[in-house]
Amino acid sequence: GENVEQHPSTLSVQEGDSAVIKCTYSDSASNYFPWYKQELGKRPQLIIDIRSNVGEKKDQRIAVTLNKTAKHFSLHITETQPEDSAVYFCAAGGTYKYIFGTGTRLKVLA
Amino acid sequence: DAMVIQNPRYQVTQFGKPVTLSCSQTLNHNVMYWYQQKSSQAPKLLFHYYDKDFNNEADTPDNFQSRRPNTSFCFLDIRSPGLGDAAMYLCATSRRSGGSYNEQFFGPGTRLTVL
Numbered sequence: 001g002e003n004v005e006q007h008p009s010t011l012s013v014q015e016g017d018s019a020v021i022k023c024t025y026s027d028s029a030s031n032y033f034p035w036y037k038q039e040l041g042k043r044p045q046l047i048i049d050i051r052s053n054v055g056e057k058k059d060q061r062i063a064v065t066l067n068k069t070a071k072h073f074s075l076h077i078t079e080t081q082p083e084d085s086a087v088y089f090c091a092a093g094g095t096y097k098y099i100f101g102t103g104t105r106l107k108v109l110a
Numbered sequence: 111d112a113m114v115i116q117n118p119r120y121q122v123t124q125f126g127k128p129v130t131l132s133c134s135q136t137l138n139h140n141v142m143y144w145y146q147q148k149s150s151q152a153p154k155l156l157f158h159y160y161d162k163d164f165n166n167e168a169d170t171p172d173n174f175q176s177r178r179p180n181t182s183f184c185f186l187d188i189r190s191p192g193l194g195d196a197a198m199y200l201c202a203t204s205r206r207s208g209g210s211y212n213e214q215f216f217g218p219g220t221r222l223t224v225l
Contacts, residue, residue: 034213043200043216044153089152096141096160096206098214100152 002027004092006101013080014109021104023090024072030092033066033073036100039086047088048075080108113137114217116201122223123191131186131220133201142184143214144176145200153200159184160206188222196224 003026013019023033031052036044050057050064050073057064061080066073073092077084085108090101115134123129133142141160145153157166159178173195175187188195198221202214 043218045216046213049213087150096204097143097155097158097165099155103150103152105150 002030002092002094002099004090004099004101006090006104008104009102010105010107012107012109015080015082017080019075019077019080019084019106019108021075021088021090021106022072023074023092023101024070025092025099026071027092027094028068028071029094030098032093032098033064034091034093034098035062035064035075036089036091037086038089038103044089077106080106082108082110084108114201114203114215116199116217116220118220119218120221120223122225123188124225125192126190129188129191129222131188131199131201131222133184133186133217134182135201135203135215135217136182137203137205137215138181139203139205139215140181141204141206142178143202143204144174144184144186145202146195147198147200147219156186191222191224193224196222198222 006023034049037047038044048062048064061078063076088104091098117132143158144156147153156170177185198219200219201217204212204214
């Protein structure tokens with residue numbers, strides 16, 4: 001079955017710096033890769049997603065890159081702000097379900 | 111304008127006492143999911159419905175059951191809760207059309223405590 005690895009598990013950055021979170025997946029049939037942000041005690045919320053026919057997607061300060069050959073994808077957050085502090089989950093999906101990565105706790109230090 | 115609603119938000123039950131969690135949606139999505147999320151861990155898929163078709167994950171304990179009486183509602187039944195079942199339970203929905211896969215929308219979750 002699908003396995004999604006996510007690194008790092010924790011990440012601390014200074015406000016204004018960039019943050020990068022990386023994920024690898026095992027199932028070559030996966031074709032949808034969402035990223036969710038979860039604040040403490042709240043629901044996961046989609047922040048960006050990418051499909052397998054695209055190599056990169058950007059939305060303001062957030063970007064995602066996908067390397068299908070290597071089976072890895074990354075989240076890039078630029079100009080980080082304290083409100084970016086949360087747990088971020090990647091996921092890889094093929095049909096009607098997806099598997100989450102183990103999560104990255106991002107702390108943005110003011 | 112809540113789209114995925116879960117009730118109750120907090121549920122306390124006793125060891126072995128059956129409990130039902132509910133989820134409703136106003137999105138008219140054809141797929142509904144139940145996830146279990148324990149502290150500091152990723153959401154773990156328990157099962158999902160694609161329309162009326164029930165799909166159980168291989169490692170979901172028999173203690174967990176689900177019902178989907180109509181498009182809008184889905185229930186999670188825990189027949190005999192154990193201490194290890196204390197967690198946040200998240201409901202999510204998505205619209206599947208043909209082979210296209212789409213975003214899952216999550217409800218706020220129900221935090222279950224087992225005494």
